Amino acid sequence: MHIFGFTQDNFMLMTVFLIVVAVVLNIILSKPLLEPLFKGEANLEKKVKETLHELNIPASTIQINAQMLEKSLSDEKSLKRVHRIKEATNELLKLYNQMEYEIKKEIDKIDYDNFNAQEVLQNSINKFEDIKNGITIELDIPSLVLHTDKNGFQKVCDNLLSNAIKYNHPKGSVKINFHKNFLSIYNSGKAIETQNIFHIFEQYYQEDSNKKGFGLGLHMVKEFCDKHGIEIKIDSNSNGTTFFLNLTNILK
DSSP: OEEEEHHHHHHHHHHHHHHHHHHHHHHHHHHHHHHHHHHHHHHHHHHHHHHHHHHHHHHHHHHHHHHHHOSSSSSHHHHHEEEEEEHHHHHHHHHHHHHHHHHHHHHTOOOOEEEEEEHHHHHHHHHHHSSTTTTTEEEOOOOEEEOOOOOHHHHHHHHHHHHHHHHHHHEEEEEEEEETTEEEEEOOOOOHHHHTTTTTTSTTTTTTTSSSSOOOOHHHHHEEEEEEETTEEEEEEETEEEEEEGGGGBOO
């Protein structure tokens, strides 16, 4: 039997071929339309987890001070702890405002500011005052004016300092210095395993699964540094670990 010049067998083969082509074209044409939906969902999940990660720091401060307050409210130290609770609560409120910042970051609408790096680092140190577990933190840097995304740089400092405390020894030390355009953050904890150095910046990776967190901190640090041309170096040995940030490209 012939159908418009085709045999029945040829007609069936041509029909199958056209169906395959139609399916392939549908996938190719649909991908640009569907990709933003899947990407948006992935970004939403990422931002939620990042926000939870950032909430962990002030939330821990509130928890520790609340436990202390149960003992007494009669002396001056207890009143200071109440003040710290108020400050930590303010930090939580600031994090809700971070959603506006995150949206702006996604569409590259972040305004760059001139600011003092020393003040930003001191702000980070203050956040950890009650949860550093006897670890000493030394800040020894000159007055540096940076020109970049201040909010993002604050996150970098917070996360590097958080890691320096988290992976340190009890009553260990953290030292923050600046030399030849490199900001260095040293902690006296154990060395990072050589094979792990290649993975510590990966999203959700944690060298020690017993530590609290989502494994997002260093990934966020790397993401910011890559975007702003900040080279990262790591020196880790039996004496401790140092993260070096080359600030040349953001120095005012």
